[in-house]
Amino acid sequence: MVPLSGAARPEIPAPAPVALAPVTGATLDEAYAANRANAGEASRMADAHGDRARAATDRAMAAPSRRFLAFDGRGSGRTAEVLGDLAHADRVAVLVPGSDTSLDTYDRFRATATHLWTALDRDPRVAVVAWLGYETPDTVSTTVATSGRAEQAAPHLREFIRQLRGIVGEKARLSLLCHSYGSVVCGRAAAGLDVDDIALVGSPGTGADTVAGLHTRARVWAARGSDDWVGEVPHVRADLFGTTVGFGTDPLSPSFGARVFAAGDGGHSDYFAPGSASLTNLARIVLGATSEVTRA
Structure with a gap:
């Protein structure tokens, strides 16, 4: 996989990510081992x-049981961790x-992936x-209300999905599950992205006014817990002093056009609660059992 750069905070020393040839199903174990070794050196x-x-x-992260397609311990860090047998999977969810x-x-983010896997x-x-392929904004910051970090992240997500397709093949079903500001990232990356489903949960908006504005062939889903x-x-988008603030139409709005599904009474951090x-x-959605998805 192309190394993910996490060097935005160089005060935390770590080795540069390993440079690997394009990963295939046959070379996954080699990639996992190389990234575990890199994590071990980062720890030292x-x-x-x-x-x-x-x-x-x-x-x-250097433990023998961990599987990383990419690892960069510098700065805030970047990872792409796999749960399951990617070489033989025909359904893949990317969080x-x-x-x-x-x-x-990271333990909090990994817990959400583990809950889904379970x-x-x-x-x-x-x-x-x-x-975790981008520098996420702080919740209490000006960056969380603008698309800058998402625009930086989108090319990395597109490239990651392209490389993932090279591992799992064209017949595998890929789902992109995007939480909170991650839905802004997915909105920026969606155009032409080779995935089957995009699910937006706890989304402040995508920057697009409609599903059609995302320019994706994927089914687009949206949900929000009542709490x-x-x-x-406010689901608005406005220009302030040359900077666009806000992300536009609410993905749950009928005018947006997403398939709205039930999320229960959970709060912002509860979408992956067991x-x-x-x-x-x-x-x-990940399994393709779309007729069984309960609508809001």
Whole structure:
């Protein structure tokens, strides 16, 4: 895979990501081993630097059971972790996280991927990829209300999906599950993206006014828990001093045109909570059981 650059915060030392030839199903184990070794070296460097927390995170990622298509321990960090047997999967879900996600908070993001993987019964035909391929904005910041980080992230997500297709083949079903600001990233990357489904959960908007404006062949889904504070955010887009603030039409709006599904009464961080209506429906979308998805 093309290395993901996480060098925005160089104060945390780590080796450069490993440079690998294009990964195929036959070379996945080699890629996993190389990235685990890189995580191990990152742990040693962080430990020598005195960053015990980062060292512990990197060390956990170097464990023999972990599988990374990409790893970069520099700065806020970048990863693409696989749960399941990607070489033989015919259903693949890629999770795109929202704000405040980094190596320092990675356990929380990995937990969402693990909950989905469990909801899918750890089916050997299915794989889940936790893609932390961009520098997410802080929740309390001006960047979270603008598309700058999403525009930077979109080419990386497009390239990742292209390379993932090279591993799993054209017949595999790919689903993109996008949470919060991650839905802005998915909106920016959607045009021409070779995926079957795009699910937007807890979305502040995508920057497009309609599904047609995303220019995607994928089915587009949207959901919001009744206790999610994003529902109180004005869905507008305005130019302020040369900067566009806000992300436009609410993806749950009938005028947007998404397939709106039930998410229950959860809050902004509850879409992947075990047993939740949202997680059950997301699993159905990943499996292609779209007729079983409960509508809002």
